Amino acid sequence: MNENKIKIVVADPSGLGLFGLAIITLVASSQKLGLTSGVSLVIPWAIFLGATAQLFACINDFKHNNTFGATAFGAYAFFWYSVGFTWLIQNGVFGETLALMADTKQLGFAYLGYLIFTIYMTVGAMETHKVLFTIFVLIDFLFIGLTLTSFGIIPEFAHQLAAYSEMLIAIVSFYGSAASVLNIHFNRIFLPVGQPFKIFKK
Helix, strand or coil, X not given: CCCCXXXXXXXXXXXXXXXXXXXXXXXXXXXXXXXXXXXXXXXXXXXXXXXXXXXXXXXXXXXXXXXXXXXXXXXXXXXXXXXXXXXXXXCCCCCHHHHHHCCHHHHXXXXXXXXXXXXXXXXXXXXXXXXXXXXXXXXHHHHHHHHHHHCXXXXXXXXXXXHHHHHHHHHHHHHHHHHHHHHHHHCCCCCCCCCXXXXXXX
16 A cells, blocks of 8 residues: 655744844843833733744754754743743733732843853854854853843943843844845855854764
8 A cells, every 4th residue: 555655844944033033132132222111012022023933943943853943942932931921020910919029039040040051052053153153152141141130240230241242142143044044045155154163063
């Protein structure tokens, strides 16, 4: 008996995932830098672009058997879901009791955990390409700034470090997204992303 096999081709989701990261870090950094105020209109971008777009990229990277990409997009997707809900709590959407009981040091521990995660993902990014490596290094600095701010350690400097790192993440992620889409679309290197460092992979 002959079996008909259907091959499902899944496109590379990196362009969409990096675009989601670029948009949310652009919008969020505008608030940190004082260009805008409040987080009311940052929340939808956190949930739909920062979180959902990266979760979509995560799921499709798993289909590509890309453990590194799927883990990265998935982890940061759930980060932005958490951030979105954190802002909702802090702004009293779920009641005054939760808002009043919020302890930002708990955020500090969450940011510290993400810093640890990002550090070892930065090592992995060294063997992907230099644009992605640059994004991860900037995310390292973002989490250093967020962690220090949440623990009240050199808060002014830490806040500025987080703000400028986040803005740079947006800029480099836009480039990475464009490179991912256009290089595949034109089937050639339209925007170079830099060769991997070739330190760990033989």
